[in-house]
Amino acid sequence: MQALPFATLAFVLYVAAAIWQGMTLLRRVPPRQGMVRLLGALGLLLHIWVVFQLMELSPGLWPGFTNSATILMAVVVNILLVASLFKPVLNASVALFPLAAIVLIVATWVPSQGRDTGLTPGILLHAISSALAFAMLVIAAVQAVLVGLQNQALRHHHIRGIVQSLPPLTTMERVLFELVWAGVLLLTLSIVSGFIFLDNLFAQHLAHKTLLSLFAWIIFTTLLVGRYRFGWRGMRAVRWTLGGGILLALAYFGSKFVLEIVLHQG
Known part of the structure; x- marks a missing residue:
């Protein structure tokens, strides 16, 4: 090729x-x-x-x-x-x-x-915001893994190796939440534009994506509320970010994988 x-x-x-x-x-x-x-x-x-x-x-x-x-x-x-x-x-x-x-x-x-499929400006807005939201939140998920590794190392007083190469934990966590904030805003735009411009977000081929995206949005939004209302940080923030990231990945690729790879349907 x-x-x-x-x-x-x-x-x-x-x-x-x-x-x-x-x-x-x-x-x-x-x-x-x-x-x-x-x-x-x-x-x-x-x-x-x-x-x-x-x-x-x-x-x-x-x-x-x-x-x-x-x-x-x-x-x-x-x-x-x-x-x-x-x-x-x-x-x-x-x-x-x-x-x-x-x-x-x-x-x-x-x-x-x-x-x-008919491509309108509204559908294009939905597609672009969806892609940007996914990008922001997948970067946040990897950032969460690094924060988790750093957190565990500091708890066990391991201050050599990767911990010395990363920025301070407070900086890493701040960047993590900035990524989540940006991702949630874009995901909100994606969901709202989908409800406005797509015919039926709960049609059979879209229902799982819609529900999983909504659940991911709830998880990320709960994390942000917990952060600024109750001071959530550390491993709790890591777990919530990774949970939301997994749901979002399933939302974006789950049905496509099953239909096109497993069942060989277009």
Whole structure:
């Protein structure tokens, strides 16, 4: 396939950036954030080019399972790179760059068929806000894992290794909640626009996505209320963030995976 060499090169760039950032966390190599961003950005450019190639091979306004996954991961990487210029979130690339690389290779080998659906400005708003919400909250989930590791290490008085490489725990938690705040606002826009512009959000093929998205919204919103009303932090914040993130991932990919991969239905 014509796209495979470019997907492979993107894979190498993503993994190289993730390995260097991972070695930085382990204090095996000096920090090189500029280099990590550059490798990630080059991987993203190739990633986007491959997405366009895949969309040409499977025409239709709404992409299928594997193509949807690789588009969403391109959005995730893009937001992560931009956010890392202002916030200490580049460490999330240790998990997200390899995930984007794997999804891209899988989509190249197993492209999915798109389907034609009327695309209106309202539906476009729903699609864009959904993608941005997913990106923000998946970055928040990885940030939560790092906060959890840092929290556990400090509780057991392990102050070497990864703890020394991360920003202070208070900073990590503040960034986590900023990501959740942004994600919840975008998820709210996605849900509201879906109710307004989609014909029936509780139709058979959309019901699970709607319900899981609503449950995820409730979890993230409860976390924010608990944070600012009761001072929730630490492992409680980590667990709630990961719980909401898992529900959101199931909402976005659950039915597509079952219908297209398991049952082989378009």
